Amino acid sequence: MHTPHRSLVRALLSAACTAALGAGLLAGTGTATAAAPSAPEATAGSKVVGYFTEWGTYDRKYYVKNIETSGSAAKLTHINYAFGNVTGGKCAMGDSYAATDRAYTAAESVDGVADTWDQPLRGNFNQLLKLKKKHPGLKVLWSFGGWTWSSGFGEAAKNPAAFAQSCYDLVKNSKWAGVFDGIDIDWEYPNACGNTCDTSGRDAYRTVMAALRAKFGSGNLVTAAITADATSGGKIDAADYAGAAQYVDWYNPMTYDYFGAWDAKGPTAPHSPLNSYAGIPKADYYTSATIAKLRGLGIPASKLLLGLGFYGRGWTGVTQAAPGGTATGPAAGTYEQGIDDYKVLKTKCPATGTVAGTAYAKCGSDWWSYDTPATIATKMTYKNQQGLGGTFFWELSGDTSNGELIKAIN
Secondary structure (H helix, E strand, O other), X not given: OOOOOOOOHHHHHXXXXXXXXXXXXXXXXXXXXXXXXXOOOOXXXXXXXXXXXXXXXXXXXXXXXXXXXXXXXXXXXXXXXXXXEEEOOEEEOOOHHHHHHOOOOOOOOOOOOOOOOOOOOOHHHHHHHHHHHHOOOOEEEEEEEHHHHOOOHHHHOOOHHHHHHHHHHHHOOHHHOOOOOEEEEEOOOOOOEOOOEOOOOOOHHHHHHHHHHHHHOOOOEEEEEEOOOOOOOOHHHHOOHHHXXXXXXXXEEOOOOOOOOOOOOOOOOOOOOOOOOOOOOOOOOOHHHHHHHHHXXXXXXXXXXXXXXXXXXXXXXXXXXXXXXXXXXXXOOOOEOOEEEHHHHHHHOOOOEEEOOEEEEEEOOEEEEEOOHHXXXXXXXXXXHHOOOEEEEEOHHHOOOOOHHHHHHX
């Protein structure tokens, strides 16, 4: 699941979003044109897609410039800008101040040039334009939904064509022309429960994605983050992902957050296991099971990207070093309990072992699991063996300032 770290974000965004949601609803009168799915521009296996969070520019002070200075921009093929909202059956702005209004100083700016008070576009969108100027092959998609803002998809599914039109009008708005090369849909979860429960029916996802492809045409990318729940009767079975696959350029199965300290007493388990292992708390809760299920439905391997988390999940009150120990609750995290960035954990709690293709660590009574450059290399071998379309990760600010994890992807 894609969840904003909540400590400072809620306070910062609450006022901004209230104003932005009204201002950000844009209606248009264009007509939809049916089109075949567009062919991926990069060859199968080579896509590297990183999420950039709108709210990360606040407490994290992670700016578009950091994508450049870390060396990540040169290794990315695509950036997913997270998130736009879905409300009233339409796509809407998330935080318009962060997106288009914030003035960047010369020191904060991608090209070292400060924003002026009278320029027509500032904020993250202008910084992304500057980044794309430095890296002409880099594509940017605007991602809508996420854990917090997926509740609006049910209303959107009642009139998919109107929803698609609103998204197109917002994504391709002339005020930020050239920023976005398409749209990414992060619906958590169609016809199933996430932060809220959706009851739009199994066919709703397919009809929504079909409408988006018809509106955005073959000249724009249409992608989607999807559930990794491969259990029988689970979230993959709840929606027609196979039927919708013809309309997307690729899927991003969220092959992380399988386990975490929402199960406060444990058992401890790696949140992004590649394979099963003896004692895994739940069957089919691992990456290779997710990929196998999606491929078994007929979704081409080239339309599936391997998901990585640039963060760890942890428990406290743990006495056992190996996975499977009991706990008393979530470990302390920088922004939220039970979660912390790789860049923090690599020194705060260095990895002490590996299980199921990912790393774990025990420090005092805390137990963490996360990916390292070495375990990412293992996952890249699996990605290549499976012929997957590439790799995506949540999210850029979790990496080190010199991009250790993204270098391991490449």
